[in-house]
Amino acid sequence: MSGTGTRLSRQELARLVARDIAPGSYVNLGIGQPTMVADYLTAEQHVTLHTENGMLGMGPQAHGDRIDDELINAGKIPVTELPGASYFHHADSFAMMRGGHLDVCVLGAFQVSASGDLANWSTGAPDAIPAVGGAMDLAIGAKEVFVMMSLFARDGTAKLVPECTYPVTGLGCVTRVYTDCGVFHILEQDGARRLKLVEPYGLSADQIQDQLEVELSA
Amino acid sequence: MPEITQSTAAAVAGVKDGSTVLMGGFGNAGQPMELIDALLDSGARNLTVVSNNAGQGDAGLALLIKERRVRKVICSFPRQSDSWHFDAAYGAGEIELELVPQGNLAERLRAAGAGIGGFFTPTGYGTELAAGKETRQIEGRNYVLEHPLRGDVALIKALYADHAGNLVYRKTARNFGPVMAAAAAQTVVQVEQLLPTGSLDPEAVVTPGIYVDVVTVVATRGAGAAPEPHPAVREHTAEEMVGA
Numbered sequence: 280m281s282g283t284g285t286r287l288s289r290q291e292l293a294r295l296v297a298r299d300i301a302p303g304s305y306v307n308l309g310i311g312q313p314t315m316v317a318d319y320l321t322a323e324q325h326v327t328l329h330t331e332n333g334m335l336g337m338g339p340q341a342h343g344d345r346i347d348d349e350l351i352n353a354g355k356i357p358v359t360e361l362p363g364a365s366y367f368h369h370a371d372s373f374a375m376m377r378g379g380h381l382d383v384c385v386l387g388a389f390q391v392s393a394s395g396d397l398a399n400w401s402t403g404a405p406d407a408i409p410a411v412g413g414a415m416d417l418a419i420g421a422k423e424v425f426v427m428m429s430l431f432a433r434d435g436t437a438k439l440v441p442e443c444t445y446p447v448t449g450l451g452c453v454t455r456v457y458t459d460c461g462v463f464h465i466l467e468q469d470g471a472r473r474l475k476l477v478e479p480y481g482l483s484a485d486q487i488q489d490q491l492e493v494e495l496s497a
Numbered sequence: 498m499p500e501i502t503q504s505t506a507a508a509v510a511g512v513k514d515g516s517t518v519l520m521g522g523f524g525n526a527g528q529p530m531e532l533i534d535a536l537l538d539s540g541a542r543n544l545t546v547v548s549n550n551a552g553q554g555d556a557g558l559a560l561l562i563k564e565r566r567v568r569k570v571i572c573s574f575p576r577q578s579d580s581w582h583f584d585a586a587y588g589a590g591e592i593e594l595e596l597v598p599q600g601n602l603a604e605r606l607r608a609a610g611a612g613i614g615g616f617f618t619p620t621g622y623g624t625e626l627a628a629g630k631e632t633r634q635i636e637g638r639n640y641v642l643e644h645p646l647r648g649d650v651a652l653i654k655a656l657y658a659d660h661a662g663n664l665v666y667r668k669t670a671r672n673f674g675p676v677m678a679a680a681a682a683q684t685v686v687q688v689e690q691l692l693p694t695g696s697l698d699p700e701a702v703v704t705p706g707i708y709v710d711v712v713t714v715v716a717t718r719g720a721g722a723a724p725e726p727h728p729a730v731r732e733h734t735a736e737e738m739v740g741a
Contacts, residue, residue, distance in 0.1 A: 331599065332523045332669050348526060349670035355524040366668060368675040368703075369523075369549075370607040373600030377620060408587055409596050410576040416600035416620045450623040450639075 286459040286481035292427055294319040295478075296385055296457050299425075300326055304382035307331065307417060310354040312427050313385040327363070329381055331413045333372045336364025353413065373413070376420035384421035386414070388428045388453075390443045393493040394472040395453040395465040397426065398445035411448075418449030430458035430487070437491050439463065439474070460487055468496070499662035499709045501691065505535035508713040511683045512541045512650050515568075519606065519677040520548040520558060521653035527670035529654040529687045531715040533557045536652070542566045547606070547648060549599065549673060551575035551583035562586050571646065573599035596626060601643050603676055609645035610679025610708075618643055651681035655704070656727065658686060660694040662706025665729040671703065678708040685711040689718055692730065701729035 287295065289312060297319035300306060307329045308314050317339070320326045328337040330352040337352060338359035346357040367375075375381065390398040400414040401407070418424060428438055439456060451472060456463040461479040465472055473496035476484055488495050502508050509532055512518055518536070522528025528548075537560055544567050551570045552559030561567055563582040570592060575583050586592040597605070598620050608616055617640035621627040631642040653674040655664040664686060666674055678684045691714050718725075 330669070332526070333672050334669055347668065350668040351524060351526050352669075355526075360668075366666075366671055368671050369599070369603035369673050370676045373603050377600055377618065408576040408584060409594070410574045411596055411598050411626065412574040413599040415598040415624060415626065419619045419622070420600075446625050447623060 284480060288459075289315065292457055292459060295462065296425055296427060297321075297324075299455070300324065300383055302326075305329055305335070305380065307376070307381055307384045307421065309384065309386040309414075309417060311387045313387060314354065316385055316427075329372075329375070330358070331369075331372050331376065331417070333367050333369060334360070334364060335367075336361045338364075373416050373420075376413075376416055379420065379422060381421040383423045383425060384417045385425045385427060386417060388426045388438065388456075389445045390438050390440050391426050391428070391453050391456050392440055392443050393465075393474045395451045396443050397424070397448045397453050398443040399426075400448045401446045403446050414448050418452045423454045424452050425455045425457060426453050427457045430460040431490070439491055439493055441493050463495075466496070498660065499658075499706060500711045501660065502711060502713050505531050505687070505713055505715065506538060508532060508685050508687070508711050509535045509539055509541075509650070509652065511685070511711075512536055512539065512544070514541055515543045516541065516649040517545040517547065517647070519648035519651040519653075519673075519681050520546055521651070521672065521674045521677050522557075523549050523669065523672040525553055525557070526668075527654050527666070527672045527674060528557050529652045530557045531717070532652040532654075532685060532687050532713070533561060537561055537564060537566070543568045545569040545571065547571045547602075547646060547677075549573055549602065550577065551580055551594075553577060554579045555582075559583070562592065565591060567592060569593040569595065571595040571597060571602070573597055573602050598626060602646070603673065605643055605646035606673065606676040606680040608643075609647035610676060613645060615642055615644050617641065646680065648677070648681035649683065651677040651684040653677050653684065653686050655686050655688050656725075657690050657692050657697065657730065658688040658709065658712045659692045659697045659706075662686075662709030662712060663697050663702040664688070664704035664706075664709060665697060665701060665727060666703055667725075667727075675704045678704045683710045684708055685713070687713050687715045689716055690714060696731065697729050698731045703729075
């Protein structure tokens, strides 16, 4: 398998994630880069967006006189409601998440381990004020957890790692990792979780393997 | 039947020094700003506050923290771009923080209101927020024991109440209101408008009046503004109208 084209931009990555969301899915898009996925979901996909502060059927960001300070998303951005929307309180919102009713959750990450452990809530810096929000609930709740991140940190170190060195958000929860250099699936095989590169971008599969400390499954 | 008061000061009089106060709101949506202002004026201190955030900007909970009335915050997301009063208090070691994953926060409140002594949740398992907590494997999955979280007083915001204390909320401002209403010994609600009993469709009531102790009206969306159409508000007969 050789690399196709160049590394993906953030927009191209969002388009790729949107493409892979099954029609009719209930989906939660995390704060930050994952919110861009909404721009590439098509009407034909009939995807219903969940926001953990208590709404299903969330529409696009609100502008101008449509801004309502009591209609916001989890990032506290004013949003709109779509036909078929519903509101519910926080315990219900997290019950539907924890209860496995959401099909897909898309999250950003600092690191993902080869077995699907996620680190995305804290860098562990001693002077930082910790904040977790719904990150730990989202990590373990949805049927599928897709992570969007760059494959390498600014200092060049890989963010797909044998074991997370940042504080973990959830264990064994990530099912797919979408990066600028390729898409990885984390699969259960013979009782173990294995990392498989399914679509390389910009680098060949061999080049990616050379730069990772984790072994990619065939 | 709840007590109806015109005074936000009277409404928050149940909060004493050292009280645990549940405060509704997700960011500013649903945050009972005027009740918190009254709490600030009351001088109550050494408070434990349970809320999703630890205050935004220069209003509401942020001011209570600025004035060092809050000994401890139990919340999921204190750090924000405009949480400077919390940041300063925390940096100075003048406030204690118990960080709780958001869904655990909601469920701990729900458990308190529902008489549940604790629950096993998968959220947080294997993370530092579950360090030292009892764990159990149930049907092959790992869970963490979490305990109920109850308040002395809940301060929440709703759109409409009737004189029976039934509440309906508006959009995502509902957030923690219904679970906090049930989780406190005394629940105080600020509403946009108080309606005659019978005005709210029983099928559409979100928080039944049994959970509500004090109601005060604060018209934040403009005094005298025409009430927004709401599916819970219905025509009612004269017999149904109580307290008009």
